[in-house]
Amino acid sequence: xxxxxxxxxxxxxxxxxxxxxxxxxxxxxxxxxxxxxxxxxxxxxxxxxxxxxxxxxxxxxxxxxxxxxxxxxxxxxxxxxxxxxxxxxxxxxxxxxxxxxxxxxxxxxxxxxxxxxxxxxxxxxxxxxxxxxxxxxxxxxxxxxxxxxxxxxxxxxxxxxxxxxxxxxxxxxxxxxxxxxxxxxxxxxxxxxxxxxxxxxxxxxxxxxxxxxxxx
Amino acid sequence: xxxxxxxxxxxxxxxxxxxxxxxxxxxxxxxxxxxxxxxxxxxxxxxxxxxxxxxxxxxxxxxxxxxxxxxxxxxxxxxxxxxxxxxxxxxxxxxxxxxxxxxxxxxxxxxxxxxxxxxxxxxxxxxxxxxxxxxxxxxxxxxxxxxxxxxxxxxxxxxxxxxxxxxxxxxxxxxxxxxxxxxxxxxxxxxxxxxxxxxxxxxxxxxxxxxxxxxx
Amino acid sequence: xxxxxxxxxxxxxxxxxxxxxxxxxxxxxxxxxxxxxxxxxxxxxxxxxxxxxxxxxxxxxxxxxxxxxxxxxxxxxxxxxxxxxxxxxxxxxxxxxxxxxxxxxxxxxxxxxxxxxxxxxxxxxxxxxxxxxxxxxxxxxxxxxxxxxxxxxxxxxxxxxxxxxxxxxxxxxxxxxxxxxxxxxxxxxxxxxxxxxxxxxxxxxxxxxxxxxxxx
Amino acid sequence: xxxxxxxxxxxxxxxxxxxxxxxxxxxxxxxxxxxxxxxxxxxxxxxxxxxxxxxxxxxxxxxxxxxxxxxxxxxxxxxxxxxxxxxxxxxxxxxxxxxxxxxxxxxxxxxxxxxxxxxxxxxxxxxxxxxxxxxxxxxxxxxxxxxxxxxxxxxxxxxxxxxxxxxxxxxxxxxxxxxxxxxxxxxxxxxxxxxxxxxxxxxxxxxxxxxxxxxx
DNA sequence: TATGAATGAGAATTCATTCAT
DNA sequence: TATGAATGAATTCTCATTCAT
Numbered sequence: 001x002x003x004x005x006x007x008x009x010x011x012x013x014x015x016x017x018x019x020x021x022x023x024x025x026x027x028x029x030x031x032x033x034x035x036x037x038x039x040x041x042x043x044x045x046x047x048x049x050x051x052x053x054x055x056x057x058x059x060x061x062x063x064x065x066x067x068x069x070x071x072x073x074x075x076x077x078x079x080x081x082x083x084x085x086x087x088x089x090x091x092x093x094x095x096x097x098x099x100x101x102x103x104x105x106x107x108x109x110x111x112x113x114x115x116x117x118x119x120x121x122x123x124x125x126x127x128x129x130x131x132x133x134x135x136x137x138x139x140x141x142x143x144x145x146x147x148x149x150x151x152x153x154x155x156x157x158x159x160x161x162x163x164x165x166x167x168x169x170x171x172x173x174x175x176x177x178x179x180x181x182x183x184x185x186x187x188x189x190x191x192x193x194x195x196x197x198x199x200x201x202x203x204x205x206x207x208x209x210x211x212x213x214x215x216x
Numbered sequence: 217x218x219x220x221x222x223x224x225x226x227x228x229x230x231x232x233x234x235x236x237x238x239x240x241x242x243x244x245x246x247x248x249x250x251x252x253x254x255x256x257x258x259x260x261x262x263x264x265x266x267x268x269x270x271x272x273x274x275x276x277x278x279x280x281x282x283x284x285x286x287x288x289x290x291x292x293x294x295x296x297x298x299x300x301x302x303x304x305x306x307x308x309x310x311x312x313x314x315x316x317x318x319x320x321x322x323x324x325x326x327x328x329x330x331x332x333x334x335x336x337x338x339x340x341x342x343x344x345x346x347x348x349x350x351x352x353x354x355x356x357x358x359x360x361x362x363x364x365x366x367x368x369x370x371x372x373x374x375x376x377x378x379x380x381x382x383x384x385x386x387x388x389x390x391x392x393x394x395x396x397x398x399x400x401x402x403x404x405x406x407x408x409x410x411x412x413x414x415x416x417x418x419x420x421x422x423x424x425x426x427x428x429x430x431x432x
Numbered sequence: 433x434x435x436x437x438x439x440x441x442x443x444x445x446x447x448x449x450x451x452x453x454x455x456x457x458x459x460x461x462x463x464x465x466x467x468x469x470x471x472x473x474x475x476x477x478x479x480x481x482x483x484x485x486x487x488x489x490x491x492x493x494x495x496x497x498x499x500x501x502x503x504x505x506x507x508x509x510x511x512x513x514x515x516x517x518x519x520x521x522x523x524x525x526x527x528x529x530x531x532x533x534x535x536x537x538x539x540x541x542x543x544x545x546x547x548x549x550x551x552x553x554x555x556x557x558x559x560x561x562x563x564x565x566x567x568x569x570x571x572x573x574x575x576x577x578x579x580x581x582x583x584x585x586x587x588x589x590x591x592x593x594x595x596x597x598x599x600x601x602x603x604x605x606x607x608x609x610x611x612x613x614x615x616x617x618x619x620x621x622x623x624x625x626x627x628x629x630x631x632x633x634x635x636x637x638x639x640x641x642x643x644x645x646x647x648x
Numbered sequence: 649x650x651x652x653x654x655x656x657x658x659x660x661x662x663x664x665x666x667x668x669x670x671x672x673x674x675x676x677x678x679x680x681x682x683x684x685x686x687x688x689x690x691x692x693x694x695x696x697x698x699x700x701x702x703x704x705x706x707x708x709x710x711x712x713x714x715x716x717x718x719x720x721x722x723x724x725x726x727x728x729x730x731x732x733x734x735x736x737x738x739x740x741x742x743x744x745x746x747x748x749x750x751x752x753x754x755x756x757x758x759x760x761x762x763x764x765x766x767x768x769x770x771x772x773x774x775x776x777x778x779x780x781x782x783x784x785x786x787x788x789x790x791x792x793x794x795x796x797x798x799x800x801x802x803x804x805x806x807x808x809x810x811x812x813x814x815x816x817x818x819x820x821x822x823x824x825x826x827x828x829x830x831x832x833x834x835x836x837x838x839x840x841x842x843x844x845x846x847x848x849x850x851x852x853x854x855x856x857x858x859x860x861x862x863x864x
Numbered sequence: 865t866a867t868g869a870a871t872g873a874g875a876a877t878t879c880a881t882t883c884a885t
Numbered sequence: 886t887a888t889g890a891a892t893g894a895a896t897t898c899t900c901a902t903t904c905a906t
Contacts, residue, residue, distance in 0.1 A: 012869085032346055034250045038897060048871045053898065119345060126342045129335065129402050130248055139404055162425045169416045170425070172408070173393055176400055180392030183399065186345050188355055192388065200385045208424030209378050209386070228886095254880060264888045266883085275880065444865095464778055466682045470901060480867045482904085491901065551777065558774045561767060561834050562680055571836055594857045601848045602857065604840065608828025609821055615831070616824055618777050620787060623820065632817045640856035641810045641818070660890085686876060696892045701877065 017055050020045050021069055024062050026109045029117040033063060033127060044110050060131075067124045067134055071141050074102045078145075088156045089202060095148065096178065100194045103182055122186050146171055177201055233271050236261050237285055240278050242325040245333040249279060249343060260326050276347070283340045283350060287357050290318045294361075304372045305418060311365065312394065316410050319398055338402050362387050393417055449487050452477050453501055456494050458541040461549040465495060465559060476542050492563070499556045499566060503573050506534045510577075520588045521634060527581065528610065532626050535614055554618050557611075578603050609633055665703050668693050669717055672710050674757045677765040681711060681775060692758050708779075715772045715782055719789050722750045726793075736804045737850060743796065744826065748842045751830055770834050794819055825849055 023045035027036040038059055042049050056062045078098030085094045103121050106114040128138040149171045156162040185192040239261035243252040254275055258265045272278045294314030301310045319337050322330040344354040365387045372378040401408040455477035459468040470491055474481050488494045510530030517526045535553050538546040560570040581603045588594040617624040671693035675684040686707055690697050704710045726746030733742045751769050754762040776786040797819045804810040833840040 016869090032342075035346070037895085039895095049873095049898085050871050050900080051869075054869070054871095057898095059897070122342065122345050125399060125403075126338065129338050130251075135403060142404075165420070165425050166412075166416055169409070169413055170420065172400070173397070173413055173417050173420070176396030176413075177389055177393040178396065179399055180394065180396030181389070183341060183395055184388065184392055187341075187351060188358075193385070196382075197385055197389055197392075200382055201389050204381070204386065204389070204421060204424065206424045206426045208420065208422045209381050210422045232886095253878090258889095265881090265890095266888050267886080269881070270886070273881095448865095467778075469899090474868095481869095481902090482867050483865080485902070486865070489902095554774065554777050557831060557835075558680075558770065561770050562683070567835060574836075597852070597857050598844075598848055601841070601845055602852065604832065605825055605829070605845055605849050605852070608832055608845075609825040610828065611831055612824030612826065612828030613821070615773060615827055616820065619783060620790075625817070628814075629817055629821055629824075632814055633821050636813070636818065636821070636856065637852060638856045638858045640852065640854045641813050642854045664890085685874090697877085697894095698879080698892050699890075702890070702892095705877095707876070 013055075016047070016051070017065075019047065020052055020055055020062065021066055022107065023047075023110070024066055025107045025117060025120065026115050028063075028066065028123055029107065029115050029119050032119065033123050046110060063123075063127065064134060064137075066120070067127075067137060070102070070120060070124065071137065074098065074141075075144075077102050088152055088161060089206075091152050092149070092202065093198065095145065096198050099178060099182075100198075104185075104194070118182075118186055118189075121182055142175070146175065149174065174201075174205070229271070232263070232267070233281070235263065236268055236271055236278065237282055238323065239263075239326070240282055241285075241323045241333060241336065242331050244279075244282065244339055245323060245331050245335050248335065249339050262326065279339075279343065280350060280353070282336070283343075283353055286318070286336060286340065287353070290314065290357075291360075293318050304368055304377060305422075307368055308365070308418065309414065311361065312414050315394060315398075316414075320401075320410070334398075334402060334405075337398055358391070362391065365390065390417075390421070445487070448479070448483070449497070451479060452484055452487055452494065453498055454539065455479075455542070456498055457539045457549060457552065458547050460495075460498065460555055461539060461547050461551050464551065465555050478542065495555075495559065496566060496569070498552070499559075499569055502534070502552060502556065503569065506530065506573075507576075509534050520584055520593060521638075523584050524581070524634065525630065527577065528630050531610060532630070536617075536626070550614075550618060550621075553614055574607070578607065581606065606633075606637070661703075664695070664699070665713070667695065668700055668703055668710065669714055670755065671695075671758070672714055673755045673765060673768065674763050676711075676714065676771055677755060677763050677767050680767065681771050694758060711771075711775065712782060712785075714768070715775075715785060718750070718768060718772065719785065722746065722789075723792075725750050736800055736809060737854075739800055740797070740850065741846065743793065744846050747826060747830075748846075752833075752842070766830075766834055766837075769830055790823070794823065797822065822849075822853070 020041065023041050024036070026044050027040045030036075031040070038049060038052065041062070042052060045052070052062075056065065078095050081094035081098045081101075082091060085091045104116070104118055107117050109115050124134065124138065128135045146168075150167050153162060153165070153167050153170060157164060157167070181192055181194070181197055185194070236257065239257045240252070242260050243256045246252075247256070254265060254268065257278070258268060261268070268278075272281065294311050297310035297314045297317075298307060301307045320332070320334055323333050325331050340350065340354065344351045362384075366383050369378060369381070369383050369386060373380060373383070397408055397410070397413055401410070452473065455473045456468070458476050459472045462468075463472070470481060470484065473494070474484060477484070484494075488497065510527050513526035513530045513533075514523060517523045536548070536550055539549050541547050556566065556570065560567045578600075582599050585594060585597070585599050585602060589596060589599070613624055613626070613629055617626070668689065671689050672684070674692050675688045678684075679688070686697060686700065689710070690700060693700070700710075704713065726743050729742035729746045729749075730739060733739045751766055753765060755765050757763050772782065772786065776783045794816075798815050801810060801813070801815050801818060805812060805815070829840055829842070829845055833842070
């Protein structure tokens with residue numbers, strides 16, 4: 001009946017969903033899943049309670065949507081960072097940087113204040129332990145990055161740059177180091193100097209710490 | 217009235233506290249902090265609700281006490297493992313093993329079933345992000361193990377076994393790898409082979425993965 | 433602008449109202465008044481929510497209109513059945529049959545499936561207990577049929593076919609038997625064989641069950 | 649630990665349950681199931697909301713308990729009325745009277761006012777149509793009384809007092825008449841004179857209304 | 865007329881904590 | 886000390902109705 005009615009409706013719907021997800025992001029970053037009440041999201045979003053339930057059928061569904069959103073952002077950022085990077089180290093750093101950028105970005109709340117959203121990662125993780133649905137998403141994302149990293153290492157081994165090594169376990173440990181740094185950073189941000197830590201991680205990864213290399 | 221001596225009262229008190237903490241351990245391992253209700257702990261402990269509040273003034277206090285308990289157990293286990301270990305690698309493995317043993321042990325519930333308590337770590341961590349009091353304890357424990365590890369590395373550097381390296385950052389990254397493996401293990405236990413991962417971690421840590429060591 | 437004549441507008445209005453009432457009939461038959469949500473009627477009618485409120489000012493008003501509708505259908509059916517019936521028993525059966533036919537008919541839902549509407553009777557009744565407005569309509573309908581039945585009995589008494597009897601109370605009891613059968617039928621449809629029950633009702637009504645009639 | 653502790657607790661529990669059921673009775677009689685809010689029962693009972701949920705796990709469960717209660721009262725009353733009654737008519741009247749007494753009794757609300765509880769029957773019935781669990785109870789109660797009535801009629805037929813008749817259908821119709829009168833009485837209490845209606849029902853049941861009995 | 869997104873006043877239920885016994 | 890019944894504020898979710906377009 002109206003021009004572009006369908007498109008317009010879609011974009012409006014998308015906008016409202018984002019409005020809610022933005023508000024939820026801020027709330028979750030501030031108080032975590034359990035301490036965030038629907039009323040908090042209502043207040044932060046500027047919408048009414050009924051409207052929230054019009055777009056998401058439960059609190060949990062907002063959370064799940066948020067975790068999808070987060071993963072998408074992470075993927076996009078990593079993809080962007082990989083653009084033009086060719087060497088192994090460059091590419092691994094691109095991934096690491098994408099992770100850190102996403103994890104350490106900020107959102108803007110209703111009053112225009114910047115809110116550090118690093119805590120979101122912790123919330124997703126925690127819920128992944130609890131909730132099978134979120135866990136499944138998490139695992140999927142993990143597999144994706146694991147594959148990406150393993151391919152890089154495989155290429156390095158094939159090219160003779162790296163020696164023979166148990167690639168899956170190596171990748172597991174490297175990713176664990178990143179995850180662990182993320183958690184540590186949530187607890188004591190002042191003690192985690194990301195760029196420095198990543199530099200050292202790669203440097204030690206390549207060369208080890210032994211004084212006399214295993215040449216003799 | 218001599219049976220009511222102070223010692224007896226203390227030991228009785230201690231016993232009751234442990235009874236409650238054991239019950240809470242089982243509940244938390246099963247359902248996590250938020251999904252564990254005081255009634256669950258009451259049922260698991262076999263005590264009455266009033267009695268719980270006689271020994272702990274809130275749900276949170278039980279949790280805090282539990283995290284202390286956990287840290288103590290961890291410390292004791294690591295200490296025991298270090299007994300007689302002298303070389304750097306032996307001592308680092310002793311620490312790592314103590315961590316894994318504690319994190320992956322089981323508790324026995326009221327019906328005599330073994331309950332895997334690995335989830336407790338996640339709960340403590342999560343609450344550490346949320347709650348300053350728990351965070352403080354966490355940080356303290358971290359400092360302790362950081363110090364222990366750094367001293368080991370320092371000695372290795374001093375003895376010429378290790379080359380010069382940024383010790384705090386190295387220790388940060390190593391601990392992060394452990395923490396990350398713990399989280400990963402909570403999500404996909406079948407993908408984390410602890411002994412294998414620790415072996416590779418130490419091996420790569422020492423030697424790096426570069427094919428031609430930086431000797432020429 | 434002549435197509436917008438008053439008649440056409442009226443018929444359009446009538447059509448829309450019927451569309452809504454048909455949808456409401458199906459919903460009420462399926463879920464009852466309280467469990468039927470306006471959204472259900474919206475979905476079933478294929479109209480929008482705003483439009484419903486354009487034709488009926490509330491959920492209750494739809495219900496009231498439906499009960500009117502139902503009564504009209506019942507009346508029409510009974511009137512049709514009475515056509516050409518002259519004897520007392522024939523006419524009483526005509527009424528009974530009209531009642532059973534209406535109560536046990538089906539409606540067709542949006543997907544073309546037949547929906548048994550017997551539950552509507554229960555809903556009207558229930559709401560008649562609750563709501564004075566619906567009760568008033570109910571009582572009016574009752575009076576109409578009571579009058580009709582009483583006139584038949586009166587004629588039978590006058591003609592000597594029936595003995596002297598308390599006509600209002602007799603009619604009350606006979607109608608009660610029908611109403612009771614309707615409720616019973618809603619609960620245990622398999623136990624209510626309407627034609628058989630009506631036959632027996634009339635037979636016993638006429639002759640009683642006493643073995644030796646009060647002739648001696 | 650205390651004398652009679654178990655008994656005391658049981659009687660206390662029973663008392664509280666009754667307190668809640670009494671309050672619910674009054675509320676249901678006044679407003680019906682759907683319009684009765686938990687807050688209404690809270691206010692009427694003088695207890696707190698939490699306490700209600702301590703004794704009943706949901707609103708529906710209160711309702712189910714109430715319907716059990718009601719059936720028990722009905723049974724008890726009928727049993728008491730049957731005491732010493734031997735003839736068929738006496739026994740059927742005893743049943744009918746028990747039904748009417750129970751259905752038309754009053755409860756006393758928190759302010760000491762008498763509340764007519766006749767509406768409860770309608771509520772149970774309505775919910776029996778909706779809810780399988782309540783329906784099952786209803787059907788069971790029906791079977792019980794049907795059996796009792798059928799046995800009476802069977803005996804009357806055996807003794808030659810009644811002629812051969814389709815006993816189940818007769819009983820169905822007689823019970824339907826009672827149920828129908830109950831509903832009618834809810835709608836227009838002033839038009840239902842129970843004793844009179846029952847007298848006529850039995851009189852017509854025995855003798856029929858035909859002027860010249862089917863003797864010649 | 866027709867639409868359907870938005871609303872917000874309720875509703876049922878939960879659960880940590882208290883307190884009389 | 887020990888108990889466990891009682892509490893009520895807080896929480897999630899619902900849904901009849903409105904109203905700008």
